[in-house]
Amino acid sequence: MAAGSLLDRLLEVRQASEALIAPLDAEDLNLQGMADASPPKWHLAHTTWFFETFVLKPHQPDYTPADPRWSYLFNSYYDTVGPRQPRPQRGLLSRPPMADVAAWRQRVTQALETLLVHHADGPWRELVELGLQHEQQHQELLLMDLLDGFSRQPLEPAYRDDWCEQDEDLPDSGPTCADDLHGPWLHCRGGLVEVGHQGDSFHFDNEGPRHRTWLDPFAIADRLVSNGAYRRFIDDGGYRRPDLWMSEGWAECQRRGWQAPRYWRRDRDGEGPWRWEFTLGSRRPLEDHRPVRHLSWFEADAFARWAGARLPNEAEWEFARVQHGENLLQSHGQLWQWTASPYRPYPGFHPAAGAVGEYNGKFMTSQFVLRGSSRLTPPGHARDTYRNFFPPVSRWMAAGLRLAR
Structure with missing residues (x-):
């Protein structure tokens, strides 16, 4: 540059x-x-x-x-x-x-x-x-x-009164019924594929080195899971069924009293259905066609199991972007997407020498990878090889999910 x-x-x-x-x-x-x-x-x-x-x-x-x-x-x-x-x-x-x-x-x-x-x-x-x-x-x-x-404030203040989320590039219709939880499947042939950053442009050290990995044939949903689809999971007892959850996730769900995504709200008296969502523009109506957000990995994994599917691993997500490109809707600019991949070093990874080597490498344990980018990601900061990562219990980030099988 x-x-x-x-x-x-x-x-x-x-x-x-x-x-x-x-x-x-x-x-x-x-x-x-x-x-x-x-x-x-x-x-x-x-x-x-x-x-x-x-x-x-x-x-x-x-x-x-x-x-x-x-x-x-x-x-x-x-x-x-x-x-x-x-x-x-x-x-x-x-x-x-x-x-x-x-x-x-x-x-x-x-x-x-x-x-x-x-x-x-x-x-x-x-x-x-x-x-x-x-x-x-x-x-x-x-x-x-x-x-x-x-x-956390009772007055539910807005960061900006003019905060607008109506300009999102959403599909014309989102899946909201039990028989259509994911949108159309995009089929990927799999095989021996290359993933990871290549070229001279900037990338974080954890995005490389580029390497080969084997993928069995798989299918991935063309869009993110919607609020309406997730509401069906809740109505079907998703937060009351331990059979859907990993053991640690179920323990956290019970200990923290989870009943819905992080910022879903009932009416102000605390009664009735989940009709509201807290946003940077304060309380707003919860819209079924929008992607469900602010989920932990445990919630995303439980939903996928309830839907008869699974989360994609990060190599599948990256390969689907290469094979299907723009047909993988909402891959960027909406939400970070949980994957099934624990955050571990790629083969041949070596952190940089000195203090800057602590930037990514020392966190490669007890976390899961998210791919894509969110509406809050600054312009020009997103890449298909970007490996975001958080502990599986975290759900304050702008994180959603898409399904795979």
Whole structure:
């Protein structure tokens, strides 16, 4: 990527993060609804810390770093760098104030701009691109964390009053009855196939190396499972039948009192059917034709078993995109899609040396892979080989499912 193009991307991405907090009040900036979430101010500070720590300190000798104590505040999980504020306590960081964080962001952005303008090439260029992709990840996380935090408030506030979800590219009709839970099947021949990233364009290290794997012939649904189809699962006792669930999932379902997807709502008195959904635009009518979202892997797996199907593994999902392309509807720009694949390294995977090697590799246990992208994924950040990953109990992310057999 040319220096000018990288500079343009730098300014665009950094400004996009700041635009995300424009609708928020000062009281919202430290909102942390649960241990897995982070406050908006922390997201903006952490992405700035990333650039300062991995790009500017090693490669810009004239740069003056921030207060060294801030590294403890805004390090996320890089043990090689040093200790850090416990994740469940990030909401306690009322200081430094947002004004100081904003000034720091501007200073770091200017230093990066200077580096890009005056040095045509260098070992830091790949780190700048990694930092931009990292910041885009946090842009999506910021919105998902806000949705969780606002959903816990009795007033059910909107992130933006003009938040609109009516422009989604949905199929003309979605499957909502028990005999049509998945839409048409797309048949894939299988065989010895290649998956994983190829080429010189950016990719995270966990997307490679490209390798061969065997797939038996399979079929995959052409669209995501809808709210209407999932409602049938609930009405048929889906949350009351342990035979549909993995043992750990059933235990979590009982312990957490799950009865429906994360943001489904009854009427305000808590009675009646599931008629509402909490969104970034506050409470909205639950529409049966839209894809069901905010499910854990355990719920997605239980639904698939109830429907007489299964979740696709990640190689099947990627191969279906190659074989069927645009016929695999809603593969991007709607929801991340749970797969049956545990998050493990590809054959021949080696993490990068040093602290940045902690970015993906050390999480390759006790998690499942999601493929695709969501409506909250920043433009240009999605790829068919992208391997998102979360623990199977998590359901605050923008995650849905499609079926396979």
